[in-house]
Amino acid sequence: xxxxxxxxxxxxxxxxxxxxxxxxxxxxxxxxxxxxxxxxxxxxxxxxxxxxxxxxxxxxxxxxxxxxxxxxxxxxxxxxxxxxxxxxxxxxxxxxxxxxxxxxxxxxxxxxxxxxxxxxxx
Amino acid sequence: xxxxxxxxxxxxxxxxxxxxxxxxxxxxxxxxxxxxxxxxxxxxxxxxxxxxxxxxxxxxxxxxxxxxxxxxxxxxxxxxxxxxxxxxxxxxxxxxxxxxxxxxxxxxxxxxxxxxxxxxxxxxxxxxxxxxxxxxxxxxxxxxxxxxxxxxxxxxxxxxxxxxxxxxxxxxxxxxxxxxxxxxxxxxxxxxxxxxxxxxxxxxxxxxxxxxxxxxxxxxxxxxxxx
Numbered sequence: 141x142x143x144x145x146x147x148x149x150x151x152x153x154x155x156x157x158x159x160x161x162x163x164x165x166x167x168x169x170x171x172x173x174x175x176x177x178x179x180x181x182x183x184x185x186x187x188x189x190x191x192x193x194x195x196x197x198x199x200x201x202x203x204x205x206x207x208x209x210x211x212x213x214x215x216x217x218x219x220x221x222x223x224x225x226x227x228x229x230x231x232x233x234x235x236x237x238x239x240x241x242x243x244x245x246x247x248x249x250x251x252x253x254x255x256x257x258x259x260x261x262x
Numbered sequence: 263x264x265x266x267x268x269x270x271x272x273x274x275x276x277x278x279x280x281x282x283x284x285x286x287x288x289x290x291x292x293x294x295x296x297x298x299x300x301x302x303x304x305x306x307x308x309x310x311x312x313x314x315x316x317x318x319x320x321x322x323x324x325x326x327x328x329x330x331x332x333x334x335x336x337x338x339x340x341x342x343x344x345x346x347x348x349x350x351x352x353x354x355x356x357x358x359x360x361x362x363x364x365x366x367x368x369x370x371x372x373x374x375x376x377x378x379x380x381x382x383x384x385x386x387x388x389x390x391x392x393x394x395x396x397x398x399x400x401x402x403x404x405x406x407x408x409x410x411x412x413x414x415x416x417x418x419x420x421x422x423x424x425x426x427x428x429x430x431x432x433x434x435x436x437x438x439x440x441x442x443x444x445x446x447x448x449x450x451x452x453x454x455x456x457x458x459x460x461x462x463x464x465x466x467x468x469x470x471x472x473x474x475x476x477x478x479x480x481x482x483x484x485x486x487x488x489x
Contacts, residue, residue: 171332172331172332172334172476172477173331173332175328179324179325179327179328180324182324182327182340182341183320183321183324183325183452185341186320186323186324186341186344187317187320214327214328214331214337215327215331215335215336215337215338215339216327216337216338216339216340216341216342217339219339219342220339220341220342223339223341223342223345241339245336247302247303247336247371247372247373248303248336248338248371249371250369250370250371251338251342251343251369251370251371251372254369254370254371255342
């Protein structure tokens with residue numbers, strides 16, 4: 141009888157320890173943003189390996205996937221998309237995406253307004 | 263009876279050791295400036311490249327947004343920031359790093375700027391094994407006060423956790439040379455740089471940056487969360 145009592149206590153200690161452990165093992169349940177291949181697209185952009193049209197396709201696809209899952213896209217995502225649209229002559233989509241970045245992230249206001257003034261000097 | 267007692271105490275000891283290991287991190291860094299500043303947005307400047315690999319700057323720059331954003335900061339779009347500098351005749355990171363912070367604050371409106379210096383980037387052949395390593399240092403400066411909020415460094419290597427299993431010496435040498443060539447061609451440095459970037463810039467690490475306002479862990483640095 142005393143054997144099983146100690147065994148039970150050991151089990152309880154083990155369970156308690158692992159519960160506390162798992163509690164401080166991870167800080168976050170899930171990422172704040174849906175990243176897709178955004179950073180890879182950015183690197184391809186910097187290296188000149190991916191043109192604007194190809195990037196737009198990739199990013200719009202990622203955006204759709206994010207929306208389908210109710211997830212937000214990361215800081216800078218829409219701004220980068222805006223720049224790409226500017227490069228292919230779609231200034232309407234450029235402005236739309238800069239405004240969207242501003243709305244999603246009010247911290248970006250100064251820089252977004254700076255860019256909007258350049259493309260929309262009204 | 264004696265045996266059972268010692269098992270119980272061992273379990274208790276083990277349990278408390280394990281708990282102690284993941285309890286609050288002892289921060290040696292003085293975070294008083296950081297805590298006073300509480301930046302919400304970070305401007306990452308194109309990193310200095312002190313390596314022989316021309317890819318280092320943009321490889322690192324393209325991978326800084328993730329750890330910083332997930333730590334709760336707004337990160338200014340790195341491509342547009344780079345483009346803004348280029349259009350103003352600033353093409354080298356060295357020139358960019360010299361810009362007055364007042365100017366940076368005026369144009370970008372960020373609360374803080376991150377100055378990164380990549381010190382190692384690439385694959386080196388070291389007799390028996392080759393290794394791809396990326397090492398970087400970072401400094402976070404408040405653009406409103408000019409104060410240094412944080413500095414740190416991180417490194418990552420393809421050789422981590424490598425158990426060089428047996429096999430003849432010749433075999434190892436050949437493998438090292440081949441893997442060095444393959445690694446450089448595949449730009450394995452880029453994958454390693456991603457690890458370095460995360461180690462350098464993710465909040466919640468010992469002496470790492472603090473969590474930002476968009477993180478559920480904001481103001482809770484050093485405390486474990488019980489989910």
